[in-house]
Amino acid sequence: MRYLGLGLYAEGPTDHRFLRPLLRRAVEEACLRSPTSQIEIGEVLELRAPRRFKDADRATQILESLRDAQDAVELLFIHADGDGDPAVARERQVDPAGTRIQEDLQTWTGRWVPVIPVRAMEAWALVDGEALRRALGSSLSNERLGLPKRPAECEKIEDPKLALREVCGRALKRGRRVRRAPEEYLQLVAGQVRLELLAQVPSCRELDKALREALAALRLVH
Numbered sequence: 001m002r003y004l005g006l007g008l009y010a011e012g013p014t015d016h017r018f019l020r021p022l023l024r025r026a027v028e029e030a031c032l033r034s035p036t037s038q039i040e041i042g043e044v045l046e047l048r049a050p051r052r053f054k055d056a057d058r059a060t061q062i063l064e065s066l067r068d069a070q071d072a073v074e075l076l077f078i079h080a081d082g083d084g085d086p087a088v089a090r091e092r093q094v095d096p097a098g099t100r101i102q103e104d105l106q107t108w109t110g111r112w113v114p115v116i117p118v119r120a121m122e123a124w125a126l127v128d129g130e131a132l133r134r135a136l137g138s139s140l141s142n143e144r145l146g147l148p149k150r151p152a153e154c155e156k157i158e159d160p161k162l163a164l165r166e167v168c169g170r171a172l173k174r175g176r177r178v179r180r181a182p183e184e185y186l187q188l189v190a191g192q193v194r195l196e197l198l199a200q201v202p203s204c205r206e207l208d209k210a211l212r213e214a215l216a217a218l219r220l221v222h
Contacts, residue, residue: 007073
């Protein structure tokens with residue numbers, strides 16, 4: 001049995017809330033396709049830089065967060081919202097950390113994977129109306145919730161954070177639930193969103209490709 005430790009460095013607590021369960025599910029699904037052996041997949045650890053590096057550049061913060069967790073993490077996800085230009089986000093927010101890890105943490109034998117939505121992570125939470133209805137306790141249709149007609153259209157939304165708040169507002173307007181902030185529902189959505197719908201989103205396909213390449217490099221899948 002091979003154990004695979006996972007870690008995530010994300011932009012903020014809300015991103016961790018959604019991405020940690022989602023990424024673990026994605027790893028499980030990828031490992032089921034063509035495994036080289038039995039794999040035990042750990043929970044996704046939330047990585048944060050030590051306090052003494054709170055004023056350091058992002059690449060240093062990511063490097064130091066992994067340095068403290070390198071024995072527990074073999075696959076590191078690095079998240080950055082694309083803010084409309086994911087290529088620039090990768091160049092400035094992700095790749096420098098990968099370079100620093102390769103140069104300064106040569107004892108680490110794992111792999112890192114970029115996680116870069118076109119605009120913001122909240123767009124991925126809007127691809128599956130069924131998952132949202134279950135999480136929010138709503139019976140409103142996709143149209144009445146204001147969801148995109150097709151999953152790929154979620155990344156055309158100019159302000160996904162606002163769109164998610166509006167969807168939650170519509171769903172909870174007449175509900176009996178205690179009203180909570182939209183981000184508090186993200187973990188529930190992440191656990192139920194259908195991966196086959198996310199696979200229709202271009203940035204999710206990029207994530208899946210990078211993930212499969214990393215798992216193959218670790219000799220966990222064919």
